[in-house]
Amino acid sequence: MADAITPRGEDYSKWYIDVVLTAKLADYSPVRGCMIIRPNGYQLWENMQRVLDGMFKETGHENAYFPLFIPESFLAREAEHVEGFAKECAVVTHSRLRVSEDGTGLEPDPDSRLEENLVVRPTSETIIWDSYRKWIQSWRDLPIKINQWANVVRWEMRTRLFLRTMEFLWQEGHTAHATEQEAVDETLLILDLYARFVEDYMAIPVIKGIKTESERFAGAVDTYCIEALMQDGKALQAGTSHFLGQNFAKAFDCTFQNQDNELEHVWATSWGVSTRLIGALVMTHSDDHGLVLPPRLAPTQVVLVPIFRKEEEKSLVLDAADKVRRELSERGIAVRLDDREGQRPGWKFTEHEVQGVPVRLAIGPRDVQNGTVELARRDTRTKETVAADGVVDHVAKTLEDIQQSLFDRAAEFRSEHTTTVDSYDEFKDTLESKGGFVLAHWDGTAETEARIKNETKATIRCLPLQKGDEPGVDMITGKPSSQRVYFARAY
RNA sequence: CGGGGUGUGGCGCAGCCCGGUUAGCGCGUCUGCUUUGGGAGCAGAAGGCCGCAGGUUCGAAUCCUGCCACCCCGACCA
Numbered sequence: 245m246a247d248a249i250t251p252r253g254e255d256y257s258k259w260y261i262d263v264v265l266t267a268k269l270a271d272y273s274p275v276r277g278c279m280i281i282r283p284n285g286y287q288l289w290e291n292m293q294r295v296l297d298g299m300f301k302e303t304g305h306e307n308a309y310f311p312l313f314i315p316e317s318f319l320a321r322e323a324e325h326v327e328g329f330a331k332e333c334a335v336v337t338h339s340r341l342r343v344s345e346d347g348t349g350l351e352p353d354p355d356s357r358l359e360e361n362l363v364v365r366p367t368s369e370t371i372i373w374d375s376y377r378k379w380i381q382s383w384r385d386l387p388i389k390i391n392q393w394a395n396v397v398r399w400e401m402r403t404r405l406f407l408r409t410m411e412f413l414w415q416e417g418h419t420a421h422a423t424e425q426e427a428v429d430e431t432l433l434i435l436d437l438y439a440r441f442v443e444d445y446m447a448i449p450v451i452k453g454i455k456t457e458s459e460r461f462a463g464a465v466d467t468y469c470i471e472a473l474m475q476d477g478k479a480l481q482a483g484t485s486h487f488l489g490q491n492f493a494k495a496f497d498c499t500f501q502n503q504d505n506e507l508e509h510v511w512a513t514s515w516g517v518s519t520r521l522i523g524a525l526v527m528t529h530s531d532d533h534g535l536v537l538p539p540r541l542a543p544t545q546v547v548l549v550p551i552f553r554k555e556e557e558k559s560l561v562l563d564a565a566d567k568v569r570r571e572l573s574e575r576g577i578a579v580r581l582d583d584r585e586g587q588r589p590g591w592k593f594t595e596h597e598v599q600g601v602p603v604r605l606a607i608g609p610r611d612v613q614n615g616t617v618e619l620a621r622r623d624t625r626t627k628e629t630v631a632a633d634g635v636v637d638h639v640a641k642t643l644e645d646i647q648q649s650l651f652d653r654a655a656e657f658r659s660e661h662t663t664t665v666d667s668y669d670e671f672k673d674t675l676e677s678k679g680g681f682v683l684a685h686w687d688g689t690a691e692t693e694a695r696i697k698n699e700t701k702a703t704i705r706c707l708p709l710q711k712g713d714e715p716g717v718d719m720i721t722g723k724p725s726s727q728r729v730y731f732a733r734a735y
Numbered sequence: 736c737g738g739g740g741u742g743u744g745g746c747g748c749a750g751c752c753c754g755g756u757u758a759g760c761g762c763g764u765c766u767g768c769u770u771u772g773g774g775a776g777c778a779g780a781a782g783g784c785c786g787c788a789g790g791u792u793c794g795a796a797u798c799c800u801g802c803c804a805c806c807c808c809g810a811c812c813a
Contacts, residue, residue, distance in 0.1 A: 276805075331811065367813095401811060408812070461813095481813065520813060551772050590773040597773085608772055618772080735813090 249598070251532045256476045257404075263526055264405045266598045267535035277403040277410040281519070284599060285406075287543035289413065289519060293393065295445055295541075296415065296517070299437050305389045305417060310371050312395070313362040318370035322495040328462020329366045332399040334410075336362040364397040369463060369488075369514055372418045373496040380420060380500050380510055388420040389430070406523035407480075407735055414518035420510045422502065424489070427511035431487040434515045435468045438483040446521065447538040447650040448472045448528045449658055450482055451681070451730060453706025458690055461514075465489035471705045471730065473658045474527040477679025479705045479732035482524050485515035523735075528654050529623075535600030536623055538650050539643040546572055546579040546639055547601045551589045551608035564632070565607045568617060571636045577643070597622065602646050603639055623650055664728065668719045671731070675700055681732050685725035687718035695720070696731070705730040 249266060250258040264270055269285030281289065297307070313336060320326050338352035365371065372390070379385060397411050417434060421427040435452055442448050450470035460467040464486035472482045493499070493509040502508050529536040539545050548569055552561045565581055572579040582592050589606065596604055606618040617635050620627045623646050630638050661680025665671045674682050686692060686704065697703050706729070713727045 328812095396813090398812075400813095402809095412813080414813080484813075516813080518813060549772095553771060588771045588773095588775070590771080590775080592774085593772090594774045606772065610772080 249532060249534055252475065259532070260523075260527060261405060263530050263535055263598075264523075267526075267600060269522065269526070269535070270405050272405075275410075277400060279405050279409045279411075281413075284543065285522060288522060288525075288537070288541060291541045291543060292441075292445070292521065293415075296441055297391075297393075299441060300391050300415075300417065303389075303433060303437065305391045305419075307392060308390045309392050309394070310365075310368050310375070312365055314365050314368075314371045316361040316363050318374060319363055321370060322463045322492055324491075325369065325463035325495075329398075333366055334364040334397050334399055336364065365394070366396055366398045367514075367516075368392065368394070368396075368416055369418065369492055370496070373492040373498055373512070376418075376420050376493075376510065377496050377498040380498055383422045383500055383502050386420055386422045386500060386510065387426065387430075389417070390419070391415055391417040404523070406519055406526070408520075412518050412520065414516050416516040417514060419513045420493075420498070421513070422500065422508075422511070424511050427489075427513050428487055431466070431468055431485045431513045431515070434485040434513070435470065435483075438485065438515075438517060439470050441517075442470060442472070442482050442521070442524075443651065445538065445540045446525055446528075447540075447647055447654060448482065448524060449651065449655040451706060451708055452710070453708045453730065455484075455706060456690070456693060456704045456729075458693060459703065461486045463488060463491050464514075465491065468709075469706055471732075472524055472528065473654075473661060473680060473732070474524070474735070475657065476527070477661055477733070479681065479730075479734040480520075480524050480527070481705070481734065482521060483515070483517040486513060488512035488514060529650050530600070533625065534598030536650070537600035537602060539602045539647045542600065542602050543578065544580045544596075544601050545577050545643055546603045546605060547592075547596045548579065548581045549589055549592050549596075549604060549606045550581070550583060551606055553609070557609045560612050561607055561609060564612045565605075568605065568607065568632065568635055572639060575636050575640060577636075577639065593620075597625075603642055605635070605639070621646060623653075666716070666719060671696075671702075671719060672700055675702055675731075675733065679733065681705070681730050683713075683728040684719050684731055685716040685727075686729050687721050687723035687725055689721075689723075692718060692720055700733075702731045702733050705732050705734060 249262040252259045267284060268282045270282055271280040273280050319329065337358055339356040339358060340353045341350040342353040344351040376388060379388065393415050395411055395413050400408055400410050403409050419430050421430060439450050439452050442450050450472050452470055455467040455469055461484060466487040468485045470482045472480050474480055490509040490511060492512050498510045499507050500510055526535060529538065548565050550561045550565045552558045562583060569579050569581045593604065600622060602622050604620040611617055615632050616629050617632050618627055619630050619638065619642065621642060661678060662683065663674045663680065664683045665674055671682055671684055693704055707727065708730060711727055715724065715726050717723060718725050
């Protein structure tokens with residue numbers, strides 16, 4: 245193979261990068277820590293956007309767009325929020341460049357120093373709440389349920405394609421409500437929506453839960469999350485939904501008159517998922533042969549590879565292939581006939597394999613003769629020969645099978661890598677030997693949480709919403725605990 | 736910011752310790768012929784200010800000095 249992919253067992257990080265690069269999802273950029281999302285990766289993102297956007301709209305949300313630049317002073321308004329984000333902000337200080345003194349390059353023109361610095365948004369709560377203050381006077385103006393698709397910048401020290409880059413794409417929802425209950429309901433509604441999207445479309449099983457104080461979003465009252473488990477046994481936060489209480493309303497003096505003619509601060513939520521989900525997708529399903537995509541999000545669901553040798557075989561094969569292509573297309577299946585000349589069939593097989601196309605059909609002279617098609621599944625890498633007659637039904641069913649079986653496999657992996665422990669020794673042993681989620685009792689203190697993090701690098705991923713667990717005692721301090729919580733080493 | 740490393744055709748590297756003709760190799764690219772059911776074979780070709788600046792020397796990719804950039808490992812994080 246020309247571009248060999250490092251096996252997962254040998255070096256997981258290297259494997260991940262190899263998969264992303266060979267599948268042409270992304271490339272490195274000239275700016276350290278940033279990434280170029282290539283067409284294959286962007287189409288995937290567009291598919292994710294389309295589904296999520298539909299879900300947001302079904303639940304009464306509207307899209308809008310707020311500016312990239314935020315006045316520096318805005319960020320400072322909410323105390324916890326500043327503390328959380330100040331350390332990773334890109335700051336614009338000048339509005340133009342000039343040729344430098346020695347004539348060899350450019351430098352910021354000192355005369356163009358900005359009156360107030362602008363921060364490139366790390367998230368948009370502040371600038372949005374500045375607007376909400378102006379838009380909201382009465383309970384009749386509520387709720388406001390806005391989403392925006394945008395890029396954000398967080399100046400990171402250590403970066404990895406999709407999983408952590410300085411600039412990334414995401415959606416951020418920002419809602420304003422008249423009552424606490426309504427805002428909490430919204431937070432949970434979105435959490436469910438995210439879980440449904442990630443499980444049903446991305447085929448990644450998730451745990452829904454709530455973050456501890458130390459892992460909470462800066463400025464939130466409660467942060468809810470969905471947590472997924474990657475193939476190397478590390479957890480990954482796949483989405484967050486925050487109940488912001490009245491923190492931002494207070495910071496931005498956003499009040500409304502309620503039905504009892506009293507002035508009240510507005511209740512808020514915010515929530516987001518990012519291109520990081522693409523990283524989660526890669527790390528959940530892919531294998532040593534490259535990317536594996538769930539059919540429901542794959543830009544190309546089926547690829548048709550014609551095989552012929554002589555000129556007279558060519559038209560025969562291409563006609564048969566095109567007929568299949570039309571039938572699949574009419575059924576609404578994203579199909580591509582790969583009739584490129586110059587690449588040989590074997591080469592195409594490998595290319596589509598590393599790019600994760602769920603189903604490959606091959607049609608050669610023998611198939612035309614026999615009225616058959618060769619069908620190969622990307623997930624199992626198995627091949628079968630099927631009758632050309634019923635191929636559309638067969639393909640449609642296979643796509644559904646793949647979607648389901650990717651989820652099932654990931655769910656099985658997760659349950660095999662979720663361990664319930666009662667002692668700290670067991671806890672440490674589990675982390676070392678097999679990783680994954682570890683369910684243990686915790687006394688609810690930040691001290692114990694920090695100690696565990698320092699000693700084992702494992703963090704509390706969440707307090708699961710789904711309870712049904714018996715009370716117990718903290719595995720270290722012996723203090724009472726009402727439920728077990730999910731620990732893991734995480735991305 | 737600490738600790739380590741690397742800069743040589745598009746990509747990945749060798750050469751450097753021990754200075755000496757025309758700087759090699761693999762992949763990719765181009766041309767031609769043969770090929771086409773799992774990344775083809777052969778033949779030929781193009782492509783380099785050896786990171787930048789100075790120095791030593793008859794002569795520097797190689798030795799010396801300074802600078803720059805990037806990567807890895809730590810502290811911070813969706």
